[in-house]
Each structure stands twice: as C-alpha cells, then as structure tokens.
Amino acid sequence: MNETALLSLELTDFRSYKHVHLPLDARPVVLYGRNGAGKTNILEAISLLVPGRGLRRVRLDVPIRREANGQGWAVHAQYRHAGGEAGAPPLPIGTGYDRTRGNRIVRIDGVTVRPLTLADHIRLVWLTPEQDRLFAGPRAPRLRFFDRLTLSLHPDHGRNANAYEKAMRNRQRLLDEGAHDATWIAGCEREMASAGARVMQARADTLAQLQYEIENHGDSGFPRADLTLAGGYEDAPSGDEADLEAALLGIIEQSRPRDCAAGRALCGPHRADLEVGWRAKAMPAARSSTGEQKALLIGLTLAHARAVAAQEGGPAPLILLDEACAHLDTERRALLIEEICALKGQAWLSGTDASLFEAFGDRAQYFEVSGGTVQSRN
Ligand SMILES: Nc1ncnc2c1ncn2[C@@H]1O[C@H](COP(=O)(O)OP(=O)(O)O)[C@@H](O)[C@H]1O
Ligand SMILES: [Mg+2]
Known part of the structure; x- marks a missing residue:
C-alpha cells in the first residue's frame, strides 16, 4: 500500500x-x-x-x-x-x-x-x-534535469545556483566593459567560487545518493546506470567545501584573460554535464537505442x-x-x-x-x- x-x-x-x-x-x-x-x-x-x-x-x-x-x-x-x-x-x-x-x-x-x-x-x-532525447541531446537540458533532481534533495540548491549565475554575469559585464578595477572583478570571482562550490557539492552528493540507490536496490532486471559528473568535476577535490572553493577560485582567476576574450566564462559549474553509462553494456547511454x-x-x-x-x-x-x-x-x-x-x-x-x-x-x-x-x- x-x-x-x-x-x-x-x-x-x-x-x-x-x-x-x-x-x-x-x-x-x-x-x-x-x-x-x-x-x-x-x-x-x-x-x-x-x-x-x-x-x-x-x-x-x-x-x-x-x-x-x-x-x-x-x-x-x-x-x-x-x-x-x-x-x-x-x-x-x-x-x-x-x-x-x-x-x-x-x-x-x-x-x-x-x-x-x-x-x-x-x-x-x-x-x-x-x-526522451535527454541523453543523446544537448548538454543544457540534461544539466537542468539533473539540477531538478538535486533541488529536491537539497532545497537551497536553487538559491546557490542563482547566486553563482548572478556573480558570473556581473563579472562578465565588468570584463566586457574593460573595467580596470580588479577589486570588483575579484569580488565577483570570490562569490562565484563560494556559491559555485556549494552548487558542485550538492550535485556531487545527489549523484552519490542516486548511485547508492542504483547499487543497493537488488537485481530488478531494470537497467542500471553509471553516473558521472563531467566538465570541471574531474579534478575537483572531494569532501571539504573550503578546499573545493579555493580550487574553483584558482580556476576562475586563471581563466580570466580567456573569459575576457571569449565574452563568457569558459569554466565553472555552469559547464557541468551529467554522463550516463549503461552498466551491463559498458557503453554511454547516448549510444543505446x-x-x-x-x-x-x-x-x-x-x-x-x-x-x-x-x-x-x-x-x-x-x-x-x-x-x-x-x-x-x-x-x-x-x-x-x-x-x-x-x-x-x-x-x-x-x-x-x-x-x-x-x-x-x-x-x-x-x-x-x-x-x-x-x-x-x-
Ligand atoms: N487552455 C486550454 N483550454 C482548453 N483546451 C486545452 C487547453 N490547453 C490544452 N487543451 C486541449 O487539451 C488537449 C491535449 O490534452 P493532453 O492532455 O495533452 O492530451 P494527451 O491525452 O495526448 O496527453 C488538446 O486537445 C488541447 O486542445
Ligand atoms: Mg500527453
């Protein structure tokens, strides 16, 4: 019942x-x-x-x-x-x-x-x-899907994601304007790193919870997925939020000249992707029927x-x-x-x-x- x-x-x-x-x-x-x-x-x-x-x-x-x-x-x-x-x-x-x-x-x-x-x-x-086309299609809807899963396990995920996006937009505006006041830009970057680290942690925890449910569910015969977060998560230090924040800040600072030239932020948690594999076939989901x-x-x-x-x-x-x-x-x-x-x-x-x-x-x-x-x- x-x-x-x-x-x-x-x-x-x-x-x-x-x-x-x-x-x-x-x-x-x-x-x-x-x-x-x-x-x-x-x-x-x-x-x-x-x-x-x-x-x-x-x-x-x-x-x-x-x-x-x-x-x-x-x-x-x-x-x-x-x-x-x-x-x-x-x-x-x-x-x-x-x-x-x-x-x-x-x-x-x-x-x-x-x-x-x-x-x-x-x-x-x-x-x-x-x-239906989520695995084979473009990255953005897949990340949105995963963020919705994350939100229902981490209620403040939405707020953190918004704070990150806002700081990213503000930083880009300063870069686009050719602002020379590095303190302002650095302030935005610190905010990006702190909100971004929380976003990354909530996603990583969600992934772990999903994977746990997939592993510990007995053999239902229903296909099992292998989940990975890509796009900046590969080298992220796991566990401590402060370490993650520091690492993310380093990456964002380093990327500043390139972001300035590109007109957008090229790295950070907004570039993440969810990769899904078909366990039994050891194959990416995108290539299955x-x-x-x-x-x-x-x-x-x-x-x-x-x-x-x-x-x-x-x-x-x-x-x-x-x-x-x-x-x-x-x-x-x-x-x-x-x-x-x-x-x-x-x-x-x-x-x-x-x-x-x-x-x-x-x-x-x-x-x-x-x-x-x-x-x-x-
Ligand atoms: N605001 C609306 N007022 C009246 N009918 C609507 C409205 N929005 C959708 N419909 C009608 O609802 C029907 C689609 O219903 P839907 O639940 O999508 O069907 P399905 O059974 O295929 O899922 C269509 O015939 C559409 O014209
Ligand atoms: Mg329908």
Whole structure:
C-alpha cells in the first residue's frame, strides 16, 4: 500500500476540463486514452500541487480552459501523507490561479497559505516524453534535469545556483566593459567560487545518493546506470567545501584573460554535464537505442524517487510518468510495473492503451480519458 497518495482529485476549468472528479484509492493510477484525450493535462494539474510552473513550465494563466469565460482554474486533492496517523482523514490541498487578481492561491486544510508551503507537504517526481532525447541531446537540458533532481534533495540548491549565475554575469559585464578595477572583478570571482562550490557539492552528493540507490536496490532486471559528473568535476577535490572553493577560485582567476576574450566564462559549474553509462553494456547511454535510453531514464527517475523517500522528515514523492511505457518492450514494461508497485509513493501513468498496463492486474486503478471526461474502469 502506498504511504503517500492522492485519494481524490478534482479539476475545474483546467485545460480541456470544465469539471472533473477522480475518486481514488492509494494504488497507482493508470490514465489511458487517445492522443489529445487529456491525459497529460491531468498530470500537469497534479504537478501544480508543488511550487513552480508545473511539468509544462507555463505561465499560470495558460492552463485556464479556453472555452470558459471564467477567470481561473483550480485543482483540489485529498492527500494522504506519510506520518499521518492510520485512519486519520486525508489532508485537503487546493491550488488555483485567479486572473483578475493575477495571483496563485493555495489552501491547505482550509487555510490560505503561501505557495511555497506546498513543498512542505507534497513532493513530486516527473518524467515526460520531452525528456526522451535527454541523453543523446544537448548538454543544457540534461544539466537542468539533473539540477531538478538535486533541488529536491537539497532545497537551497536553487538559491546557490542563482547566486553563482548572478556573480558570473556581473563579472562578465565588468570584463566586457574593460573595467580596470580588479577589486570588483575579484569580488565577483570570490562569490562565484563560494556559491559555485556549494552548487558542485550538492550535485556531487545527489549523484552519490542516486548511485547508492542504483547499487543497493537488488537485481530488478531494470537497467542500471553509471553516473558521472563531467566538465570541471574531474579534478575537483572531494569532501571539504573550503578546499573545493579555493580550487574553483584558482580556476576562475586563471581563466580570466580567456573569459575576457571569449565574452563568457569558459569554466565553472555552469559547464557541468551529467554522463550516463549503461552498466551491463559498458557503453554511454547516448549510444543505446531509444527504448534502452528510456529504460535508463526511468531507472534513474525511480532511483531518485527512492532517494527522496529515504530522506528523513519528508513524505515519499508522488511520481508522474507521462507516456513512460511507449518505447518499452513487454518485459521491461512488466519490470517497470513491479518497480512501481514497490515504491512508497503513488505513481501516475499515462498511455494510449490500457493493454500497456496489463501486468498491474488489480494492483492499479484505471481511468479512461476522452474529450474532457474521465471514466473509472475498475
Ligand atoms: N487552455 C486550454 N483550454 C482548453 N483546451 C486545452 C487547453 N490547453 C490544452 N487543451 C486541449 O487539451 C488537449 C491535449 O490534452 P493532453 O492532455 O495533452 O492530451 P494527451 O491525452 O495526448 O496527453 C488538446 O486537445 C488541447 O486542445
Ligand atoms: Mg500527453
């Protein structure tokens, strides 16, 4: 039985839904239906139960149902949380957007609270089809993906990354202007080194936690990944933050003339990359087949869900897998389903056909999605 789960979900004027209510129990949830039926819309609504702009990363007025002359959207859930006493009622959590006031509304247990408060209650992990090319594609989205994993294990990672970027921009402006006041530039570099060292440490720790989950998970038959951070991490002293900061400062200072000529900072944690290898084949993930890459990415996401669940004092994450089964063969799908049943948080899966999820049997609850309606098919 899942420790954390949504026990009901209600959308109002959200994307293709005027109003829809899903009565739920704690089992994993399967949403199936044709392309454009509205499956991702439901997952997106859930992804807005945490701070941020959801899995489509849109402005908050965008999901307002076009046909509605209404002024906003709303998502309500009954949430059973870890640590809640057995038999205790679920926690009502609601969020929405009000166009007239231009702000986001969050209510927890009937009380209006700041949006960031959502992070204290619900944690989420998601995987979308846009991430299918993650290993073979360009570096920046891969680093963004990894930074999101890092953020859910290290809540101040975002703040440190912003501080680093800001110091880097300020330094570059001074270099571009040909500023001769070396004290200012040096100040920016010290800030880059101190925030950058914290960024590097949080990433390295996240990588270690993921790798630990991958190593110590028993043999599920699901592919194991070997993770490496590249792009400046190779020579980084591990362990002590002060050593790392000093080493990083040296690198940044040394790179100053080249950065000045290039018009951008050529080294530092913003140049990092996540390298993923396929253990059994001793091969970079980027060179595996589409289905193999998908399996690795799902494996990484599951490892991350377990790492987040293992953290003290927080609930296990809900996990949203949009079209995750699409490129998987029958055997891998069955393995994935076993993995999902073993998680502590409820998983939500979408797919075009119910038959993709047969291996769940009655261990999941099924909903057929079509044109703005959702029917329970249990
Ligand atoms: N703001 C909106 N108002 C009304 N309909 C919308 C809005 N945004 C998206 N849609 C509709 O939602 C549908 C896509 O739903 P989606 O959940 O992505 O489908 P899928 O089942 O393939 O995941 C499209 O038909 C699109 O027109
Ligand atoms: Mg979709």
